[in-house]
Amino acid sequence: METSKKNHRTEMDNTAFLAKFGRVMKLTLYIKNHYWLIGLSVLTGIFNKTLPVLSAALVAYVVGTAASGATAETIIGYLVVLGIVVLLRALFEYLEMYIAHAAAFRMLHDFRMMIYRKLEQLCPAYMIDKKSGAVTSTVMDDVEQLEWFYAHTLGTFFIAVLVPAAILIYMLSLHWLLPLVLIPWMVLTAVTHLWFRKKADTQGREVKESLAEVNAETIDGVQGLREIISFGQQSPYLSRLVGKTKRLNEAQVKDGKRLGLEQALIKTFTALGMLSVLIVSSQMASSGVIHESLYPVAVILTVYAFNPLLELMEMITNFGLISASADRVFSILEASPAAVDRVTESPARFSLPHIDYQKVSFRYQEKLPLVLDKISFEVKPGETVALVGHSGAGKSTCISLLLRFWEVTGGSISIDGVDLRDMPQKALRETISLVSQDVYLFNTTIRENISLGLPAAGDKDIEKAARAALAHDFIMEMPDGYDTIVGERGAQLSGGQRQRIAIARAFLKNSPILLMDEAVSNLDTTNEQLLQIAIKNLQKNRTTLIIAHRLSTIMSADRIVVLDNGYVAESGSHQELIAKDGIYARLVAIQASA
Structure with a gap:
């Protein structure tokens, strides 16, 4: 019976997570006017994340070949290629940051306009049981939170798949054992967040709700300051604000503790993965299974194999906050107005109406x-x-x-x-x-x-x-x-x-x-x-x-x-x-x- 209940809870958690994931991914439906910009952002992001891998691998290879007695002409040739890669890396770093944020901020503008136009349809009926501060928080803070999704999430998904896959394929070409040693630690790193996802979702929602309450209470206090002072209610109001701020602080602390443990595990798996490849590749190099010049290349590539995954984990860590913000934004965009036009043609202008x-x-x-x-x-x-x-x-x-x-x-x-x-x-x-x-x-x-x-x-x-x-x-x-x-x-x-x-x-x-x-x-x-x-x-x-x-x-x-x-x-x-x-x-x- 207890096992059945546990399985049922797990199934419910998975369903809730998929619903949350679908809710966040629904944000992609709103980028249709900016597909080309998002596509360009992803493309420049792939180049930006691939070129550092290539430059680091070249540096490691140059060090390895120099240590194994390569000629100066050979090393100079590699250094010229390295210089070109470094310049390209700087260019694509600029392009990715510029294009990704240009696309994100354009979409945030679109969202704010959509929300305002929707509020025009909904109000004043929508506001009858809402606090203006909470709605303001959605228009400003929650929409701003979506910037993380548009500027840092869409491209990260592609990069987290493509870059590690390319590195594993190259390591496989060196020796089949190298990716075999590395993959388990990469999998552990990738699934760490799944162990904490329920807490992350709950705590992300609590943080956003508490923040909205603090914003609403603050706005009420500023707008009603004259009444608060004239009725001598400074202390009761401050106590109420302190209470809501305390709740926000407690929610943020709990979220921080969970995040700290999650990050500690991820860093541990990353370090163990690099250590495993370091040990195995050093043994291979010393026994002649791989050339000595490729030993530093294998170690450096291990570091860069984890980097896209760590960025993806950072994005997933913010998934709870993004999901909570998306919920609040869609709660406005999907709300039904109290009055809906059923005709489009206007009657003749009334002169003296009855x-x-x-x-x-x-x-x-x-x-x-x-x-x-x-x-x-x-x-x-x-x-x-x-x-x-x-x-x-x-x-x-x-x-x-x-x-x-x-x-x-x-x-x-x-x-x-x-x-x-x-x-x-x-x-x-x-x-x-x-x-x-x-x-x-x-x-x-x-x-x-x-x-x-x-x-x-x-x-x-x-x-x-x-x-x-x-x-x-x-x-x-x-x-x-x-x-x-x-x-x-x-x-x-x-x-x-x-x-x-x-x-x-x-x-x-x-x-x-x-x-x-x-x-x-x-x-x-x-x-x-x-x-x-x-x-x-x-x-x-x-x-x-x-x-x-x-x-x-x-x-x-x-x-x-x-x-x-x-x-x-x-x-x-x-x-x-x-x-x-x-x-x-x-x-x-x-x-x-x-």
Whole structure:
């Protein structure tokens, strides 16, 4: 029974290893645009590894022939050949390093672009249960780890087979006993890593996961430093970071111990192999079985027979880390987006759209409860509708579904009778302008942040949009006007200024549908009143859906839809809903008392 369990575990380990190996080798599928460069890299690598063997063998032969009394003319001839080989070796050393890394870095560039384009399809749904630091670690650290595979692994496989095979064939031509003595030690060297592969895979995965956690925690700490300090949480945060760093250190130490033992065994087998050939070849030379000049050649060739294998072992030693990085990269590239285009043709541009939610249901994950349960409401052409309700009622979800960040679980959302699923996401989002409460500004100029709404816009159009959003005056008071760098996440600007930049983006984009998520929440009363005028102008000739909390914003809407626990509880104008004395009336009363 115990033997059966052991065999079963071994079979499972072998299956897992083959799966890991297949996962890493899947990386070769992504080199199709660089086959010629990879092929050239392998070819130059073979020359680069073969020429040192040839030069060392020539040196050993020259020493041997000189010791056995060869003429000066003969030795000079060999030295000329040796000089040419040394020059060629230097050339191919340069070519291999340059071409291999040029190919690797081009493919890393391709991978980062593929991951970013994939994240564009996946987000924001993909990030709902992910840490941004962990995803950043994959985009940067894990992709960088693949450089080892592309620059140092593909060529190493070929070289590890071809160079030792050529050396063994030459040694066989000297005497059949020499390769027979050497091969067992080469086999032991080659299989050493297989004895440790399970630990290597496990420890490699632990190191990568721990590193990702440390990166994520560090990024959270840097981005939330103000909150950490203001709430006096420096010690708890530092303790948490120390704990994750300690886990990383323990994982790295365990991986280092295993690696040390593995390397010690490999070096031992290598030394014993060279010692065996040294003893056997010296006996052969002394007894006249081989010529004395070939004795140093046999010894030198033994050293170079192991070198490609040692490089292969070094590559296999990193296999666990490469495999873990490949897993994390493919976890993004192979993830299924929450919304998938089923059509490619865009509908005719909407002039003044009609938005219709018909019995829309939605849950974020299959095991979670419904966030929306068969809700129905419409936003008529040119109408402004405010979504109102307690936190968690489903207001933001309605906006996200209209943007197709997720697909509806049931029912449908349509624009002018066209189901959103029958509309390419790119075309849909060109139809919509979003002004969110949590405005994200990039660490670049105010001009570039506004032009996010329309990248091809000229300076006059950008200024016109800023004026319409009541942002021009404060922009001109900045040190460099529109060329002022706003800092990370717009740190140089106040909350109200950031929101006006977002409204300027919407003015510039000039889309027929406007979505607003409490766009005046960070403004004082004076600025709010001024900005309400700008928003009213922005809403003209547009169909507008607003998530509203402030009474002033709610009352400015043409119609109000009240959500409660995923249902449409009430709908009507402010006066109509007050008269009903229902949920909306209670919400207004609470705000008025506050």
